[in-house]
Amino acid sequence: MGSVLQREEMDQINRLVEQEVYDLAKQVVYFPIRHHSPACAFHLQKTIAEYEPQIILIEGPDNSNHLIPILTAEQTKPPVSIYYAYASGEKKYVCYFPFLTYSPEYVALVEAKRREIPAAFIDLGYGSRLESMEDGHDLKKQNQKLSYHDERMLAGSQFIARLCETMRCRNFDELWERVFEVEGIRKPTREFVKDVFAYCYLSRKCYDDATLEAEGDLIREAHMRQKIAEAKAKYQKILVVTGGFHTYGLLESRKTAYKIQKVKDEKIYPMVYTYQEADQLNGYASGMPYVHYYETVWNAMGKKEQTPFSKSALSYLAQLVKRLREKGEIVSTADAIEAYSLISGLAVMREKSEGGAYELQDSVLSAFTKGERSIATAKPIETLRELMTGEGIGEVAPNDLDVPIVRDFKETCKAFKLTITTTGRNQKVLELYAKRSHREASRFLHCVHFLGTEFCTKEAGPDWLNDKYVNLVRETWRYSYSSYVEARLIEASVYGGTVKEAAAQKLEEMMKELPQHQSHMLAKWLLMAVVMGLEKLGERLFAAVVSAVREDGHFLSLCKTLKTLSILHEQRRLFGLTDTARLESLVDEVYYQAVAKISELSSPNPDECPEIAEQFKFLYMISEQKQAEASRDIFLDQLETLLAVPTLPAMLEGAAAAILCNLGALERGEISVRARAYMFGTPEKMQHTAAYLHGVFLVGRDYLFDDDSILSDLNQMIIRLDYDSFLQLVPQLRLAFAFFGPMEISMLAEKVGALFETTAEEMTAPAVAEPVLQRARLLDDRIRGEFARWNLI
């Protein structure tokens, strides 16, 4: 790569490395790294062995030094991460500092522990770092998954882009792998450090000071310089491990005046991490991709393999064949053999000592694809990429900082046999009525879902809140665990120490914002609390519903409350409700409250009419179930009062009249009398016919079949209508008849047919096509003519 650089520049770099960066005789040795690079970790290990530092300083937030013992504990298994969160005003910021087994930072921590020397993070805390930046900076975007490592500056420079082109590499990662991983591990450590430093130095030179300042790099470097200076006073041999991009910044004798912006309440927790999230391809530029693949390479390097990349490729090809066979793909060992030989062929052509991740992918693409590249033939390469990313989840040793809610979550998952050790998508089917444990699991999953963790979603099952699919007896959940879920749980920890507590607390806070007089919303929350199994909150909510019902003056709201409470009452066994007598009396109370409002509905908002009519029907059904005479009487009284109002909207009139007829308070003939009043009334009245019928049919469709006069009157009316009025009325009429089932429709068709002295079949037969008619007519005319000619007619 020397050929790419100008001689003077190379001299300058050589001088810096020899004298300032990597002089093992000096008090401070700087080791430049790229995050998640096994070659960097490999040479770092060697450097530590050779230099024998007294302390290792690492680029990482200095407010998380207390986590180092947890991270290096034996029970901790990477990938793990440190989670940072803080709020500034309205905005919330979150970021992760991930560690993989072979992350140079992690290797440094582990080595320090083994050698019983201190290790410390020396960078600005995450909050302070962000606060020192201007508003509107990319890193300050809210709700983004951010990594503490940000490589855009390193991988995005023009210098690197040119280099990729010259060296025939597809992207920065391939370039990096070729120069630093595959060839890097074969170089002496000093040479390797020189190369990494040269790359990073030149990338850095592509940015001016203003950019570095705006990105917050200068402040961070000033802070790190100060920390190094502090260490110098105490230790004789200091090893500084930072991203290569910053190494030059640490050497500069630039005086940057800076003030640390203190951040209050920054939350810092150790938490698990997943390979998927650590993989750069899953979102942000923050280290090398294909994390599991490089872990395999790292392990092979640990076993002192001469060709760790080839060994890893071999193991991957074997895994791939196995995995593809499991997926039902037809693959043969011959494909793997061909791929393996392709890897070495490609490596020779591309002048690499061994084929790496890109040769592995290229070879699988060539040898395993059978046919044109498309979704159908993409399985092998997709599966390979899945394998290279890995699907495991790390483990953090038990510790005091462990967030109680996360512990509770994991224990409960274990109790309910929910898989949280891999990142794959899982399914759980719960038999709500059959098994008690399934009901409990359902409540737990509802809680977790409510907390917004994105751990699970209900795919099928009864939806009590919206009164849908309530006939289903099973719930199907889909869930998958990731560190994202854990992070959301940590955020939810402000609400409580267990999942249940947190859900209850969150629900309660949401309730506070609700206007008191809306009883139906409270009832909904109550149902929700019961579905989630939050008994204590349920108690309080129950009391709140009771008082809200008394204050609620809105008919529709009361009816909705009644509906929700009825569901609760009907499903009391499923929900495990014990105090049913109290619930029953509340249902009664809401019923009376609602019914008592009926007489006030004489001039409702026209938009609400259909809903009110629906609720009449619902109340009618409830009143039928009631044993007490009194409850029915008040309903009758109220409806009669309402029906006496001359300006009552037609739909309500229809519904009320039909209910009263059903209850025997009105003659059945009254329905058609009232209908006739509309149909043969003034044109304006006539327009309301459909609404009236809609109301009637909502409650009882049988009126149409009992009394033929309605249909014949309707027919009369339609015949008399002019075209425009008919068009105006048609949509509403269709709506009114929308309640009829197929059977009823055919009965209706017969009745209509009888009116026109025809049959239903004839009416539904397809119309004769125009040309056929024309032909028939022509034929008719001809025959007539012919007959006339023969004097037959």
Next chain:
Amino acid sequence: METMKPPMEVLYAAQLNALRANDTGAKPPNWQMSPRAVRDFILGADKPLPYEGEAIEITKKFYGDDALIERAIVTLAGNRGLMLVGEPGTAKTMLSELLSAAISGTSTNTIQGTAGTTEDMIKYSWNYAMLLDKGPSLQALVPSPLYTGMNKGIITRFEEITRCPFEVQDVLISILSDKVMNIPELADGILFAKPGFNIIATANLRDKGVNEMSSALKRRFNFETIAPINHVKMEAQIIESQAKMILQRSGVDIEIDRDVVEILATTFMELRTGQTKEGYKIDSPQSVMSTAEAVSVYVQSAMTAHYYEGKPMTMERLVQNLQGAVVKENQKDAGVLKTYFTKVVKERAKEEGLWGAYYNEKKWIK
């Protein structure tokens, strides 16, 4: 001798010679140059190479996925054949010619597959006069390109393999895995393939009238899919250079109009991908909108304009030929093209130079 279309080894003789002379890499047995030199021949080299006192520039001959070329070359050095698949007109044949010209020095050892290809066209047949006269002998045997490839250790190209009947394709199965051909008519009739032998097959998997390949045959090939170019500038560059070459060879010496080429490339790409450069979705015609097709539209238009109007190019001719290229099997494609003009071209006609003239010829689309 003057030929209509000289083979690649003749067309690029100077470049091949320069590469061979400067090649220091290891060569697989019987290859004329190292894999790296083959790659440079196809993808171009940074610096001109010295040859007999001249600096020879190695031009880029294939545009698209560079890694694909590397994979293809390495495949040919190995045990399996190379199968180039993809939509019509994506330069599969050209790539196979370039590869065999570079590797074996000849691109003419070719089986041209058709629905009428028989087994003896693939393996060997006999000179019947000699056969009757002297009985079966090597002299009486008429070798096929496959036989020649095995015998000499060179690449055999198999064009349009999927057009051949299923049972004829399968002749290749045992030859590819055992690298041996049995000739039972001869006493010691076994032909062992020499190192350096391999097959580059090109296939079309989507056209009408193609046969499905057996899984056994598929297993003996590494597949490389050549995708259409999705880059207007690159496509324009190819149209320009190809059209120029064809026109020159036909004796029509005219300048290529870059603006027209760009309009043509844009139209083809937008219709092919079903998306305009502004990001709007449009309908795609059923016909294949390949780069080769675009080249032919340009050449046709330039020729008609040259001979009938005495001009290098007219928009009228361009749109007429475009209509011919798009509307082939399905009349609905005419509607697609018409909509493209009324929606996309019309919009651009308001601002961008030549698009206005292009739109004015919409009347030819029927």
